[in-house]
Each structure stands twice: as structure tokens, then as C-alpha cells.
Amino acid sequence: MLQLKDQLHTFLRCGIGDGNTALFWYDYWAELGPLHLLFGTTGSRSLRIPLTATVSRAVTNGHWNLPPARSDFAETLQVILSTTTVPTSTSGADVYLWRLSSGGFGPSFSSRVTWERLRVATPMVPWHTVVWFKEEIPRCSFISWTAFLGRLPTRDRLISWGLSVPPGCALCSLADESISHLFFLCPFAVAIWTRFCGRYLASRPTSLADIVRLCQQLSGPHASRAVIVLKLLNQVIIYSLWRERNTRIFTGVSSTQEAIFRRVDRAMRDRLLSLSRPTASAPSPSLLELYFWFLDPYS
Known part of the structure; x- marks a missing residue:
């Protein structure tokens, strides 16, 4: 199941609003990608954020709230979060964004675009x-x-x-x-x-x-x-x-x-x-x- 989710992140991103829907460890909401892939099995313990937590769990009183960095990955994450908008209740709900034909991301899903990106293209047969x-x-x-x-x-x-x-x-x-x-x-x-x-x-x-x-x-x-x-x-x-x-x-x-x-x-x-x-x-x-x-x- 995790392998399927990892493949899905190639086509799916999450735009953060209030942070109450996006999963902190498994959704692609930060520039580093899904954080569980970066931090591994020790990430939850080192950042003191449960595996099932949403992004809002990392916010306290309108500010990002993570423990002092103890690894290069944790330090990089804190640097990125310093320029990332903090989730607030006035920002609306989190939004999942799908890969577009242009290569960017948008709120609508297209099975045709996704299939064209998934499949391995081969030369068209003459018949x-x-x-x-x-x-x-x-x-x-x-x-x-x-x-x-x-x-x-x-x-x-x-x-x-x-x-x-x-x-x-x-x-x-x-x-x-x-x-x-x-x-x-x-x-x-x-x-x-x-x-x-x-x-x-x-x-x-x-x-x-x-x-x-x-x-x-x-x-x-x-x-x-x-x-x-x-x-x-x-x-x-x-x-x-x-x-x-x-x-x-x-x-x-x-x-x-x-x-x-x-x-x-x-x-x-x-x-x-x-x-x-x-x-x-x-x-x-x-x-x-x-x-x-x-x-x-x-x-």
C-alpha cells in the first residue's frame, strides 16, 4: 500500500489551507516530498509528531512548532518551513492537486492525462x-x-x-x-x-x-x-x-x-x-x- 502511495505522489500534491486534512508524513505538501521517505522509521520520534498526524499538528499559536533539529534532514525541513505559509483556520480547507498535461498541478483530475503519463509510449503500429x-x-x-x-x-x-x-x-x-x-x-x-x-x-x-x-x-x-x-x-x-x-x-x-x-x-x-x-x-x-x-x- 505504501508503495502505491509513493507512486501516486508523482501525480498528486497537496496545497495547504488549514492543515487539518493533509497528512504530515505521507502527503506531498512540502518541497521535500513525502516526509516519511526522507526521515524513515525514526522520523516520528525525532520530530515528536505521530505517524497519523495532519500538518496542523506541527503548528502552535500560529507558528511552526518543531523540536530543535538533530539531523541534516530536520534542519533542512525547518529552513523550508521558515518560508512556507503557516496553516490557519481562515485559509480554507487543504486542496489536493493533480498533475496537468502541462506538467504543473491543478485541482481537477484527468484520467486521460494521468494515463498518458503512466504508460510507456511505443511507436504506433500500422494496423x-x-x-x-x-x-x-x-x-x-x-x-x-x-x-x-x-x-x-x-x-x-x-x-x-x-x-x-x-x-x-x-x-x-x-x-x-x-x-x-x-x-x-x-x-x-x-x-x-x-x-x-x-x-x-x-x-x-x-x-x-x-x-x-x-x-x-x-x-x-x-x-x-x-x-x-x-x-x-x-x-x-x-x-x-x-x-x-x-x-x-x-x-x-x-x-x-x-x-x-x-x-x-x-x-x-x-x-x-x-x-x-x-x-x-x-x-x-x-x-x-x-x-x-x-x-x-x-x-
Whole structure:
């Protein structure tokens, strides 16, 4: 608990008013930081202030009241307090201040600012917009995200962990199961992707990186909106193939390629039908109409 409080002091300060709320030893109210970190376990005894005391305990008759300094730390504290405003009842309540984006401190807390300062920033991955976009289906985007991270427990990964599992693809049994094979190279997956080739997809993708490239380079009428359909289609196909793979492994029940295609088609229609249509001021095909172009490249 103390370690958590110590980390919190990086983002939290305390502005002293009447001194009745701020903890003398544990809050960051003096320039020296939390005093318990400076004085250690003997601080309470040397300054004659209990560990649970508030800052007001160090004030008597409107003046700071500490015993004579017996260490360099105590002497430094007294020097700092000599230029620190003494808490009074007319100064209002103590105020906790949170780290701002500018680096200073203010009375309002922002989870976004705090998170940005807590997290370790890494370069943005090129596939983030293929996974996260407002038209996504959450259950599908999660599986897609896990696939891009290489974290799906495909059989090649299970074997690398030392588990004794058959290496063959659960959908075709023609090659070892991996993310690339399962979603793009397996004949079962190839058959699903081929159904959508034509106007926007000249050929089926062969890897996750290929999907990113296709989304970045998609051209043709209404390409900026068609790329939304392509990203959603990628996620729905990956989700449907992963679900079919698990069903075969854990229940022994198999679906045909046509059944999987219809499952993908139904999910795409339901999601795109729920999205708003273009406005009259900017006429263009709806996302659902663009999806029909994937199904019928000559429409």
C-alpha cells in the first residue's frame, strides 16, 4: 500500500489551507516530498509528531512548532518551513492537486492525462486503424486484435509452449496450423475470401500485413467508404474462421464452407444495416450498398 502511495505522489500534491486534512508524513505538501521517505522509521520520534498526524499538528499559536533539529534532514525541513505559509483556520480547507498535461498541478483530475503519463509510449503500429474503428463489431475486433498481436493460441503456438497437440490445421488438415495459414492460406479460408474478390479485391489477401496494405491502397469509386467495409469484412471472416476452428476441436461439429459464408454474410448485413446512411447533401452509396459490390463485382 505504501508503495502505491509513493507512486501516486508523482501525480498528486497537496496545497495547504488549514492543515487539518493533509497528512504530515505521507502527503506531498512540502518541497521535500513525502516526509516519511526522507526521515524513515525514526522520523516520528525525532520530530515528536505521530505517524497519523495532519500538518496542523506541527503548528502552535500560529507558528511552526518543531523540536530543535538533530539531523541534516530536520534542519533542512525547518529552513523550508521558515518560508512556507503557516496553516490557519481562515485559509480554507487543504486542496489536493493533480498533475496537468502541462506538467504543473491543478485541482481537477484527468484520467486521460494521468494515463498518458503512466504508460510507456511505443511507436504506433500500422494496423491500428484496421482493428479499431467506430463501425467495428467488438467481439470480432477483439479476435482480430489478438491475431495482429500474434497472441491467438493456434496449434503452432501451443506446441511452442511445450503442449502436446496435433500440429495440423483443424479446418483442412493439409498443413500446420498458424495464424497466416488458418485465416488466409487454408483452402477453407481461401474459399471464403474468394467469394468477395472482384471490384475492390482484385485477389484475396494472403496475410494480415496484406490486409493492412489493401486498406491503405484501396482505390475506385467511394474507396474511402469501401475501406470501412473491407476492414469489417476482415474482422468478421477472422472471427468466423476462429469460431469454426474452435467448434471443430472442442465439439467435433463441422460446418460447410457455404455455411460459414452465410454466417459472414449475415453478420455483415446486420452490422452495416444498423449504420447511418449518407446525408442528402453528400449523396453516395450506403455501406450496405458498397458491401453488395463486394458480393457482386459487376453490379
